[in-house]
Amino acid sequence: MPFNKLLRQIAGLVLAVCTAADVFAQAAYPAKPVKIVVPYSTGGPADIYARFIGDRLQKTLAQPFVIENRPGAGAIIGTDVVAKSAPDGYTLLMMSNTHTVNESLFTKKPYSLMRDLAPISPINYSDLLLVVHPSVPANNLKELIALGKSKPGALNYASSGPGTPYHMAGELFKAVAGIDVVHVPHKGSAEARTSVLTGDVQMMFDAITTMAPLAQAGRVRPIATSGKTRSSITPGVPTLDEAGLPGYDAVIWLGIMAPTATPKPVVDILNSEIQKIASLPVVKEVWAKQGAVPMRMTPAEFGKFLEQDIQKWAQVVKFSGAKVD
Numbered sequence: 001m002p003f004n005k006l007l008r009q010i011a012g013l014v015l016a017v018c019t020a021a022d023v024f025a026q027a028a029y030p031a032k033p034v035k036i037v038v039p040y041s042t043g044g045p046a047d048i049y050a051r052f053i054g055d056r057l058q059k060t061l062a063q064p065f066v067i068e069n070r071p072g073a074g075a076i077i078g079t080d081v082v083a084k085s086a087p088d089g090y091t092l093l094m095m096s097n098t099h100t101v102n103e104s105l106f107t108k109k110p111y112s113l114m115r116d117l118a119p120i121s122p123i124n125y126s127d128l129l130l131v132v133h134p135s136v137p138a139n140n141l142k143e144l145i146a147l148g149k150s151k152p153g154a155l156n157y158a159s160s161g162p163g164t165p166y167h168m169a170g171e172l173f174k175a176v177a178g179i180d181v182v183h184v185p186h187k188g189s190a191e192a193r194t195s196v197l198t199g200d201v202q203m204m205f206d207a208i209t210t211m212a213p214l215a216q217a218g219r220v221r222p223i224a225t226s227g228k229t230r231s232s233i234t235p236g237v238p239t240l241d242e243a244g245l246p247g248y249d250a251v252i253w254l255g256i257m258a259p260t261a262t263p264k265p266v267v268d269i270l271n272s273e274i275q276k277i278a279s280l281p282v283v284k285e286v287w288a289k290q291g292a293v294p295m296r297m298t299p300a301e302f303g304k305f306l307e308q309d310i311q312k313w314a315q316v317v318k319f320s321g322a323k324v325d
Helices: 003-028 045-061 076-083 097-105 141-150 165-177 189-198 208-216 264-279 281-289 299-320
Strands: 034-038 065-069 091-096 117-126 128-132 156-159 182-185 203-207 221-225 252-259 292-294
Touching (some): 034 045, 034 076, 045 065, 045 091, 045 117, 045 264, 076 091, 076 117, 076 252, 091 117, 097 165, 117 299, 128 208, 141 221, 156 165, 165 182, 165 299, 189 203, 189 208, 264 281, 281 292
Parallel strands (some): 034 091, 156 203
Antiparallel strands (some): 091 252, 117 292, 128 203, 128 221
């Protein structure tokens, strides 16, 4: 048999075997319970939406989707568990923009996000609400920026810790507005929120679902929201973009990843099912009341989104000078 013909036959056989394996993976998955690792504590947005998505995936794919909280080290502990898991689709990661920030914030990590994990699907995003304590003499964004420029270093803002969306939203605000505001990190969102409510810290970017009721009660003064468009929860509050900082965009988004080399048919199944859930009218309605907006992307599109977000926050981290060893 001619050598070239033999090579063609071998190549055809390999292709047939790979195709059969893909078809088998797609037909069999999931054949046992799937674990979603949440690298944060219970009760936060990532935990809540992981349980929301897991519950619905369990109904459509007829296997349990078990949530496992593995918080610690800025989401690194739980993420590393997933990165080192078998790439079979049975261990997934609930992730957020904390992960894209960590790529430049942490100088030493046991994994690399885009090398060791595969994008599956985004879930949703929600705005942050910039608020000030009522004692701050600023009623809108322009007045707040003017105050900051007149007294460099006199204003401070709270966050739930280095590298969190609340911290990075504040650093982006400083960079775009050109003002010096002091970062006051806390051990968690509740602690940071309390500091603003008592006036110990003057301002904060916080989850809109949590802070909006406090703003409506007059305990803080809303200045602006952080997304590209106004939030359904606070339609009367302008975005930072329209209030005077063109291009400002710093929302909290959530997504699902899996270990690199997870079979493409499995990735496609999960992406398809998550996207179906996010497009359901009842889900959109529930999320809208929570200030969350569905995100629609293929795995490839989500991968490009992640790359762009890593680059965006690398610039902000560089400006802030923040580093964690």
